[in-house]
Amino acid sequence: QTELRCIQERKPPNVVMHFRSVHWQALWFALLFLLNLKVTLAGGPSEGTSGHVFVGAVTRHLDVCGNVTDVGSAAQWKCAMRCERWGVVTTIFPATEALHRFIEQQRGWCLVVVGDEKGPQDVHAYGDEAAGVVFLNAERQRALATQVPWMTRLPWNHFGRKNVGYLYAVACGARLVWDFDDDNLLKRPDVDIEQQVRELPTRLVSALNPYREFSDEVIWPRGMPLPHVKQAAAADSESKLASSEVVSSVLGSAPALRTRAAGFSHHRLSSHTKNSSARHGDVTGETVDGGGAGSDETPAVAVAVVQSLADGDPDVDAIYRLTRPLPFDWPRGAEQQKAIVYQPAKGAVVPYNAQATLHHYDALWATLLPISVHGRVSDIWRGFFAAPVFAATGHVLMFTSPLVEQRRNEHELMGDFVSEQPLYAESPALVELLRHYRLAGPRKIRSVPEAMVHVWREMYERQYIEIEDLCSAEHWLHTLQAVGYRFPSLLTV
Numbered sequence: 001q002t003e004l005r006c007i008q009e010r011k012p013p014n015v016v017m018h019f020r021s022v023h024w025q026a027l028w029f030a031l032l033f034l035l036n037l038k039v040t041l042a043g044g045p046s047e048g049t050s051g052h053v054f055v056g057a058v059t060r061h062l063d064v065c066g067n068v069t070d071v072g073s074a075a076q077w078k079c080a081m082r083c084e085r086w087g088v089v090t091t092i093f094p095a096t097e098a099l100h101r102f103i104e105q106q107r108g109w110c111l112v113v114v115g116d117e118k119g120p121q122d123v124h125a126y127g128d129e130a131a132g133v134v135f136l137n138a139e140r141q142r143a144l145a146t147q148v149p150w151m152t153r154l155p156w157n158h159f160g161r162k163n164v165g166y167l168y169a170v171a172c173g174a175r176l177v178w179d180f181d182d183d184n185l186l187k188r189p190d191v192d193i194e195q196q197v198r199e200l201p202t203r204l205v206s207a208l209n210p211y212r213e214f215s216d217e218v219i220w221p222r223g224m225p226l227p228h229v230k231q232a233a234a235a236d237s238e239s240k241l242a243s244s245e246v247v248s249s250v251l252g253s254a255p256a257l258r259t260r261a262a263g264f265s266h267h268r269l270s271s272h273t274k275n276s277s278a279r280h281g282d283v284t285g286e287t288v289d290g291g292g293a294g295s296d297e298t299p300a301v302a303v304a305v306v307q308s309l310a311d312g313d314p315d316v317d318a319i320y321r322l323t324r325p326l327p328f329d330w331p332r333g334a335e336q337q338k339a340i341v342y343q344p345a346k347g348a349v350v351p352y353n354a355q356a357t358l359h360h361y362d363a364l365w366a367t368l369l370p371i372s373v374h375g376r377v378s379d380i381w382r383g384f385f386a387a388p389v390f391a392a393t394g395h396v397l398m399f400t401s402p403l404v405e406q407r408r409n410e411h412e413l414m415g416d417f418v419s420e421q422p423l424y425a426e427s428p429a430l431v432e433l434l435r436h437y438r439l440a441g442p443r444k445i446r447s448v449p450e451a452m453v454h455v456w457r458e459m460y461e462r463q464y465i466e467i468e469d470l471c472s473a474e475h476w477l478h479t480l481q482a483v484g485y486r487f488p489s490l491l492t493v
Contacts, residue, residue, distance in 0.1 A: 056429035056462040065467070068474035071482035073147045079172035080129050083110035085194075086169035088367075090162040091182040092119030093409070095126050098185045102178075103127055105189035109178070112136065114165040117156045136164060150475040153468065159375025162354065163476070166367040171483035177364060181355040184310060184404040193358060196403055197306055200339040210350050210399045213340050214309060214330050222317040222420070223351030223380035225428040304363035304395035305383070306339075307352040308403035315353050315406070318417035319424070330402055339400040344391035347435040352397060354379035356404045362488040363395065365448060368476050372466035374419040381422075384430055385459055388437040389451045392490045422464075430464060448487040449477040 087102050087109055103111055103126070110132045115121065117138050127133035136144070138156075141164055145151035148167070154160050169177050178193055188196060208228045211219045220229050312327045330336065342348035359367055366386040369378045390397070437455075439445050445454055456473045459465050481487075 074482040077171040082173040087111040088165035090114040101189040160371035202339040306358035308356040310406040313406040313408040
């Protein structure tokens with residue numbers, strides 16, 4: 001641990017240094033990382049030859065989480081403006097080009113900028129209500145926290161402050177949220193984000209690595225279990241065959257996103273349809289039978305989250321950045337301009353981030369970021385934890401060719417490497433668990449809030465998150481209900 005702390009204090013390696021020296025330095029630090037892996041249970045070869053592997057075993061239990069029902073005056077939330085489409089971003093920097101592009105050219109969208117104790121504090125630092133911008137500086141956030149007790153759980157100087165922006169957007173009418181970073185610039189800012197997604201041909205895939213569906217280069221997303229990198233390459237030929245099943249089987253001849261005024265999409269996996277209007281429940285809502293074994297219909301599916309790839313500096317982990325050249329631009333051919341769909345109900349568990357993602361109304365409950373882990377881990381854990389609930393609601397995930405270019409803010413790569421340790425050490429066991437996960441407990445799970453709490457409680461018991469996250473999640477769900485959010489219903493669990 002002492003050695004790792006020293007690593008964090010060092011300056012980042014010179015990005016123009018010879019590749020070989022970067023390569024060997026990365027190998028050296030990887031060795032140090034392996035010597036400091038989180039130890040939970042031993043497995044496989046003896047400790048003398050291999051060391052311990054994190055397996056995510058249940059090691060602790062919790063029955064209650066204190067008072068999580070106090071929503072204060074959240075039901076009387078006062079909005080500077082109400083919009084159905086919101087951008088949400090957190091930053092400690094003056095207005096970046098990414099923010100300027102969004103504000104100036106995404107017509108019909110509002111933007112909530114979440115600040116922190118560091119960075120600009122002027123309420124007009126990023127624009128004003130006339131420009132469709134709300135800036136929640138530290139003072140405004142503290143004032144909101146006196147009315148919304150859940151906000152007092154969020155730490156300062158943490159990526160988790162972005163949670164305030166998600167709640168603000170939901171409370172102020174959001175049916176669609178563009179979740180982005182302050183260094184991710186829209187490539188076509190003059191074209192509506194949702195329209196850009198609609199234009200893309202779409203197909204259904206089952207590959208382990210979504211990035212390999214867009215490029216033949218060896219590249220993987222941050223959060224992908226490292227053992228899957230080679231497996232994904234070996235499975236490419238099989239996945240390409242599976243990919244040839246065009247999404248016409250999912251979407252018919254309709255565009256990739258058939259968006260109603262409500263701001264979210266419903267599609268079926270077969271031509272047999274029932275009424276596809278959204279059915280909603282609440283914290284104590286009843287289970288909805290959406291079909292299943294013995295049914296002559298396939299349950300409805302809907303796009304929950306759309307993940308855009310990024311040109312220039314894609315979202316990859318520190319191991320990739322330390323050992324492979326950047327920048328990286330995705331192939332630009334017409335055949336590469338596409339979207340791919342993953343089905344959590346079929347065991348698809350793939351990482352998506354909080355850098356360039358479009359969240360539809362039925363998935364806004366799942367925007368909550370864990371706060372007991374580093375920001376380099378938080379959004380990946382968020383997406384993984386949502387997978388079994390999306391499976392139970394019949395929702396799918398979509399990845400698209402780049403809608404953004406990332407001009408990455410300055411990072412210490414070795415600092416990123418240390419911060420991402422849980423991704424390297426713990427994601428293999430987590431993904432394996434979630435691929436076969438069943439929502440089952442001592443009592444019947446009847447609603448999305450109950451399902452989310454069930455998953456997050458198990459993630460706490462298996463040491464992926466700490467108690468403050470479980471309490472935050474329960475409190476978040478009650479607060480969402482107080483501001484008027486209507487949860488989607490479960491299909492059969």
